[in-house]
Amino acid sequence: NAPISQSDPEVAEILDSELHRQQRGLEMIASENFVPKAVLQAQGSVLTNKYAEGYPGRRYYGGCEEVDKVETLARERAKELFHAEFANVQPHSGAQANAAVYQTLVKPGDTILGLALSHGGHLTHGMKINFSGRFYHAESYGVNPDTFLIDPEIIRQRALETHPAMIIGGWSAYPRIEDFKAMKEIADEVGAKFWVDMAHFAGLVATGLHPSPIPYADVVSSTAHKTLGGPRAGFILAKKEYAKKINSAVFPGEQGGPLMHVVAAKAVAFKVAGSPAFRNRMERTLEGARILADRLMAKDVADNGITVLTGGTDVHLVMVDLRHSDMDGKQGEDLLAKVGITINRNTVPFDPRPASIASGLRIGTSALATRGFSTAQYEEVADIIGTALAQGSSADVDTLKARVDKLVDDFPLYPGLDQID
Numbered sequence: 001n002a003p004i005s006q007s008d009p010e011v012a013e014i015l016d017s018e019l020h021r022q023q024r025g026l027e028m029i030a031s032e033n034f035v036p037k038a039v040l041q042a043q044g045s046v047l048t049n050k051y052a053e054g055y056p057g058r059r060y061y062g063g064c065e066e067v068d069k070v071e072t073l074a075r076e077r078a079k080e081l082f083h084a085e086f087a088n089v090q091p092h093s094g095a096q097a098n099a100a101v102y103q104t105l106v107k108p109g110d111t112i113l114g115l116a117l118s119h120g121g122h123l124t125h126g127m128k129i130n131f132s133g134r135f136y137h138a139e140s141y142g143v144n145p146d147t148f149l150i151d152p153e154i155i156r157q158r159a160l161e162t163h164p165a166m167i168i169g170g171w172s173a174y175p176r177i178e179d180f181k182a183m184k185e186i187a188d189e190v191g192a193k194f195w196v197d198m199a200h201f202a203g204l205v206a207t208g209l210h211p212s213p214i215p216y217a218d219v220v221s222s223t224a225h226k227t228l229g230g231p232r233a234g235f236i237l238a239k240k241e242y243a244k245k246i247n248s249a250v251f252p253g254e255q256g257g258p259l260m261h262v263v264a265a266k267a268v269a270f271k272v273a274g275s276p277a278f279r280n281r282m283e284r285t286l287e288g289a290r291i292l293a294d295r296l297m298a299k300d301v302a303d304n305g306i307t308v309l310t311g312g313t314d315v316h317l318v319m320v321d322l323r324h325s326d327m328d329g330k331q332g333e334d335l336l337a338k339v340g341i342t343i344n345r346n347t348v349p350f351d352p353r354p355a356s357i358a359s360g361l362r363i364g365t366s367a368l369a370t371r372g373f374s375t376a377q378y379e380e381v382a383d384i385i386g387t388a389l390a391q392g393s394s395a396d397v398d399t400l401k402a403r404v405d406k407l408v409d410d411f412p413l414y415p416g417l418d419q420i421d
């Protein structure tokens with residue numbers, strides 16, 4: 001039972017290096033965050049040893065008294081946090097939660113209608129080689145070509161044309177708020193179920209800073225690890241009438257034994273997300289995104305043909321549009337990496353470049369809020385990014401990197417957790 005540094009130095013070194021990478025860079029991938037130490041502890045706990053197929057009180061294994069308590073806590077906390085009638089906290093991931101939603105609401109071969117991947121949708125919303133595109137008849141809607149907004153009238157037209165059994169809300173790369181009420185009305189008009197995947201904005205919903213899809217959607221799925229700041233995992237919320245179907249879709253429909261250590265970590269994360277400090281973190285996340293969007297719309301950036309999609313943001317991310325810039329998504333991502341800022345390139349709607357290069361950058365502010373950033377630090381990081389993108393290949397990388405280093409020094413991540421042991 002030696003510590004990992006002795007029993008497996010190779011893996012220990014990788015863990016230490018990854019901790020160092022996270023500590024020394026600025027993490028701005030919109031789907032990432034930093035979990036509190038309590039989540040790390042729950043996730044690295046002895047609960048990983050336990051098989052618990054089934055649900056609390058109805059397991060297929062003995063010795064489940066303790067894990068029953070933790071799953072019940074997680075379920076109750078999720079319901080309270082999101083004002084939901086029912087919660088299933090077992091999905092191993094967002095994609096698996098979504099697969100269970102399909103099993104609950106539609107049959108193989110049914111038509112589904114979701115936001116196109118190239119317009120900001122997710123793989124599980126109907127991408128051709130994902131299960132959702134292979135086993136279901138996937139149709140998609142795009143954003144309005146003039147405003148780049150998700151437009152209920154476009155969804156309505158597509159729904160009338162395609163007769164979906166399910167309409168999908170939610171996104172992976174979109175900077176605004178959707179109109180869940182209008183989408184539900186369209187679903188009712190065409191006799192479709194309405195599912196919202198709130199993986200990206202769940203933390204904002206939890207704190208009331210984004211409208212909740214719960215009152216409108218038949219089923220809502222989410223991840224716990226994006227804005228919500230918990231462990232890498234999924235969960236599902238719904239009205240009580242779907243409880244039985246969802247439970248059997250998750251287990252045994254999709255999964256075997258739940259990852260009880262991760263369920264425990266979800267319980268911790270739901271508690272954290274109910275705190276005033278978390279609300280403050282979400283407020284700083286939104287403010288950071290607005291500061292970033294404003295800086296990226298300044299003249300020096302715009303002069304290079306770079307714009308901000310939809311002219312701003314309502315959420316935790318900004319979509320940078322490089323369609324009219326010499327710099328492509330890959331170059332933008334690489335340039336910011338050199339400066340010490342991690343982001344991802346992303347297609348933008350009507351992207352002329354291939355997805356592997358892309359004409360967009362998706363930049364998120366959640367992880368930096370967790371790190372402690374507020375107005376002044378967001379202004380600084382926004383200026384670093386704006387200056388880098390405006391100057392492109394002639395950017396003074398060393399000077400910009402020094403500014404990143406100062407922010408990193410001023411806001412240490414996981415202080416005291418220098419060695420993984």
Ligand code: PLP
Pocket residue numbers: 031092093094095096098122124170171172197198199200223232233234
């Ligand atoms: N749903 C949305 C909207 C997402 O953006 C993502 C992740 O990127 C997922 C689901 C999938 O989550 P996971 O990576 O946990 O399978």
